[in-house]
Amino acid sequence: MAGVFRGLPADDLEYRDRARRFVQEEVLPVIDGYWDRAEYPLHLARRLGELDLVRDGLDVPGFPRQSLLAACLVQAELSRGDGSVGTMVGVQGGLALRSIAMLGSAEQKERWLAPLARAAEFGAFALTEPTHGSDSVSLETTARTVDGGYVLDGEKKWIGNGSVGGVTVVWARGDDGAVHGYLVPQETPGYTAETIEGKLALRAIWQAHIRLDDVLVPADARLPDANSFKDTARVLLATRLGVAWAALGHATACYETAVHYARQRVQFGRPLAASQVVQERLARMLSELTRLQALLMSLTPLAEEEQGLSGPQASLAKYCGTRTARLLAAEARDLLGGNGILIGNRVARHFADLEALHTYEGTETVQALILGREITGLSAFA
Numbered sequence: 001m002a003g004v005f006r007g008l009p010a011d012d013l014e015y016r017d018r019a020r021r022f023v024q025e026e027v028l029p030v031i032d033g034y035w036d037r038a039e040y041p042l043h044l045a046r047r048l049g050e051l052d053l054v055r056d057g058l059d060v061p062g063f064p065r066q067s068l069l070a071a072c073l074v075q076a077e078l079s080r081g082d083g084s085v086g087t088m089v090g091v092q093g094g095l096a097l098r099s100i101a102m103l104g105s106a107e108q109k110e111r112w113l114a115p116l117a118r119a120a121e122f123g124a125f126a127l128t129e130p131t132h133g134s135d136s137v138s139l140e141t142t143a144r145t146v147d148g149g150y151v152l153d154g155e156k157k158w159i160g161n162g163s164v165g166g167v168t169v170v171w172a173r174g175d176d177g178a179v180h181g182y183l184v185p186q187e188t189p190g191y192t193a194e195t196i197e198g199k200l201a202l203r204a205i206w207q208a209h210i211r212l213d214d215v216l217v218p219a220d221a222r223l224p225d226a227n228s229f230k231d232t233a234r235v236l237l238a239t240r241l242g243v244a245w246a247a248l249g250h251a252t253a254c255y256e257t258a259v260h261y262a263r264q265r266v267q268f269g270r271p272l273a274a275s276q277v278v279q280e281r282l283a284r285m286l287s288e289l290t291r292l293q294a295l296l297m298s299l300t301p302l303a304e305e306e307q308g309l310s311g312p313q314a315s316l317a318k319y320c321g322t323r324t325a326r327l328l329a330a331e332a333r334d335l336l337g338g339n340g341i342l343i344g345n346r347v348a349r350h351f352a353d354l355e356a357l358h359t360y361e362g363t364e365t366v367q368a369l370i371l372g373r374e375i376t377g378l379s380a381f382a
Contacts (some may be wrong), residue, residue, distance in 0.1 A: 053078070142173050150219070153215070181232070191211075
């Protein structure tokens, strides 16, 4: 309504519209069932690759250029349809593909970039451990140097795509005490992955609890430019803006659903939308949504400049994005009354999925501490 997205480049609009059509024609007709049954629609993940919606703005030989803004618009549209589908791209493109593109050797890039971009093969990013979530710099997984390669031991948890086959980027501490990245095909002996059950969010994508028991990988499995946790953080920083755009997609879906429901739901002889209090709530939702749109549209061009988006700026995007989306989801759920908890009315699914988005890629508390350090010049990290 405020015209925040007016005048977008034609190439960026084409990616956005392609994602929108995919959501309308292929995701929304089936996703409620997959979400309800906690099944992973791998055919949708493969379709994302076929439609060139996976790359997250990364340059891959043989593929046309995709701007960062185009990638962000794609993420918003996919998440507007379903959080699990948005997370498929976040894991496959934002984390796994990006790790290899930024930190891999020429041979690793030739082997993996195009297959991952096409979703002909799946990729995972294994950083989080059972006892180290936000404190990921303290990871305990080890990579011991042996003749011809490395032996990996440890555990990882909440690893998207970690149990569906493909390759996993495993972050482990080497003999030098530094954090390095290793490419581990999931069929490697000693690699076992158990799909985590009982989730109340992102139910249509599988996260895994991975165990690495004497997993032997060759010397060329190590990412040559992943030599400290700072390199890991570079990958995470590059994905944080995309998480904020995903939150915008969720918020948009909740707002649209609330408007539609208020127009067609009749109470006390008139539509809910004819009530002053409902109109005020919808106006407040639109205000918050537009504010988030404007923030992300101002930060995204900075990320494409040579200096790039700063860590605090990326944290601000994620912090504001998930906070705003959770607020709008709660407002929409309330406006729908009892119908707000039905999966088929969309809001409950987005409401639940946002709880995962709120946590991953750095919790709200971690983002707040990063911002607080920037504001005050003092670190409050423990």
